[in-house]
Amino acid sequence: xxxPKERMLQVLRWFLSAWHYKLSGIKKPYNxxxxxxxxxxxxxxxxxxxxxxAEQVLHRPPVTALYIENRERGIVCDGSIWTKSQFQAxxxxxxxxxxxxxxxxVNLDELYHVTFPNYFAHNLLMGTIRTxxxxxxxxxxxKSGLRADLEWHQKPxxxxxxxxxxxxxxxxxxSTKKVLYEIDGHxxxxxxxxxxxxxxxxxxLDVSKxxxxxxxxxxxPLQNPWESRRLWGPVTEALMERPDVDWNEVxxxxxxxxxxxxxxxxHQKGDKFKEWPTKFFDKITxxxxxxxxxxxxxxxxxxxxxxxxxxxxxxNLVALSRRTLDSRAKAEETPALGAEGAAGxxxxxxxxxxxxxxxxxDKAEPKSS
Numbered sequence: 001x002x003x004p005k006e007r008m009l010q011v012l013r014w015f016l017s018a019w020h021y022k023l024s025g026i027k028k029p030y031n032x033x034x035x036x037x038x039x040x041x042x043x044x045x046x047x048x049x050x051x052x053x054a055e056q057v058l059h060r061p062p063v064t065a066l067y068i069e070n071r072e073r074g075i076v077c078d079g080s081i082w083t084k085s086q087f088q089a090x091x092x093x094x095x096x097x098x099x100x101x102x103x104x105x106v107n108l109d110e111l112y113h114v115t116f117p118n119y120f121a122h123n124l125l126m127g128t129i130r131t132x133x134x135x136x137x138x139x140x141x142x143k144s145g146l147r148a149d150l151e152w153h154q155k156p157x158x159x160x161x162x163x164x165x166x167x168x169x170x171x172x173x174x175s176t177k178k179v180l181y182e183i184d185g186h187x188x189x190x191x192x193x194x195x196x197x198x199x200x201x202x203x204x205l206d207v208s209k210x211x212x213x214x215x216x217x218x219x220x221p222l223q224n225p226w227e228s229r230r231l232w233g234p235v236t237e238a239l240m241e242r243p244d245v246d247w248n249e250v251x252x253x254x255x256x257x258x259x260x261x262x263x264x265x266x267h268q269k270g271d272k273f274k275e276w277p278t279k280f281f282d283k284i285t286x287x288x289x290x291x292x293x294x295x296x297x298x299x300x301x302x303x304x305x306x307x308x309x310x311x312x313x314x315x316n317l318v319a320l321s322r323r324t325l326d327s328r329a330k331a332e333e334t335p336a337l338g339a340e341g342a343a344g345x346x347x348x349x350x351x352x353x354x355x356x357x358x359x360x361x362d363k364a365e366p367k368s369s
Contacts (some may be wrong), residue, residue, distance in 0.1 A: 004110070004144035005180065008171060009193070011103060011139060013205050014150055016167065018208045019133060019187040030232050031253070032056040032064060032073045033261050036275055038228040039321035040215040048132070052215075057298055058082075059267065064279035065298035069315065071308050076108035080281075080298040081116065091125040094118055098134075099314040100297060100360050102286070107307050108190065113140045113289050117152040130155075132164065133187065140174070140289045146291070148175045152187075167191070174274040218322055226326040231257070264328075281323045295299070 001007040036056040050070040057065045061082045068077040079101030086094040097116035104111050111205030118135040134154040139149045148194045151165040169183035183204055193204035216225075223230035235257070238250045261267070267276035281298040288295045300316060 004146060005171075007105065007108075007110065008139070008141060008144065008146045008148065009181070011114075011141075011203075012169065013169070015139065016169075016183075016185075016187060016191060016205055017207055017210055020210075023088060023297055023358070030070065031258060032059075032062050033226075033257055033281065034059040034264065034266065035226050035326050036121060036228055036231055037224070037279065037321045037324070039318045040217045041318060042213050043216065044070075046073075050075070051315065053300070053317040053321055055278065055280050058276070059261065063288060065278075065300075067280070067303065067317070069301035069303075069317075070315065071106075071304065071312070074105055074308050075103070076106055076303065076305060077101055077103045078298070078300045078303060078338075079114075084117075088120075091123055093121045094126060100295065102287070102297075104305055106305055109286075110141055110143050112147065113138070113142075115290070117150070118125075122313075130303075138290050142174075142289045145174050146180075148170055149216070150157070165189075170320075222322070224322050224325060226328070227321060234281050260328075280320070302360060 001010050012240055034056050037054065038081040039051070039053045041049045041051045045155065048070055050068065052066070052068050053067040054064055057063050057080070061084065063080050065080045066078065079099060081097055081101075084098055086096055086131075088094055096118045099116065101116075103113055105115060115137045117133050117137045119276045120132045120134050122130045122132065122239045130177035133152045135152055135264040137150045138147060138153070139150070148169055148171045151168045153163045153168070165186040165188045167183075167185060167187050169181075169249075170179050171181040171183070172179045179196050181196060182194045183191055184194075185204065187207065189208055190206045191204040192201050194201045206327060211226055217229065220230050220233055221269040225231065234252045235250060237243060238253055264276070265272060266276035268274075280301050283296060284299045285294045286297055287293070302320075304315075
């Protein structure tokens, strides 16, 4: 996109397209385990790829740090998120999404500060349980002086079914507060944009027409023992025994992982306490351009925020996640690792097993969930 306004709108398309996933009813989640990691990538038609790496860096509170990059296209993003539970009488539970993401267009030196809405579960005591996204969030770019204020609507107590999944957005100049665009729609279907200067409206985004790009991952048997899909594999396997799921067995396998985590030194008190050594992320303080206050977040240890140079070495986040072992892993559970280890992966090395991800023989390995 050639102008700051166009880029702000494109960032909003990206952000608004990410909430389409719906659950039927309420499910008990997999509780993240400290030190757990997940890595994947998406290949693109232009020959580039976008990589993703996440690590559970804290358990109390349960903070997930994340990093995304497509260096060749000049896109780098990091941040952190955790949920804070809150009961709202008479029969609503809220999961407040605390944290932020910082999307950096490194070739243009534009940093977009993004915050998240919240999740709500209604009708806990009577009626049909219903989940909704609600609250407010912002996208702010200080360099361009543009901001977007998003309001995520919920169904009122009476009537108002059209408010379900509705989002309204105002894009404005931070200094003058002049509204440039208004966006209205539903995060599971379509959005319309109105240019306030001309009064003309047009389609902004139709989520129903977008295809979900599959994630490319290492086959589970080759994963590090503390990568998500291998770590939670036994629980997933028990859940997939449908229609005859043994829920007691599901709970037993889940509790085994959680009980083992409680024995770690980072969960002890007094002299037994030791801070957990993170693998890929460091806690930092950044200025929130929306509030002007300092906030804590997490930065990827190998992040490069400078302009892309043609021919530069590429990070291999899948290899990095796979090779960086957890001190809890047993020797017999450890996959064969390249001799250069995590440092080699961070410098762009491939190594043992990575051909399983990048070669033609892995065409069947992309996963959509």
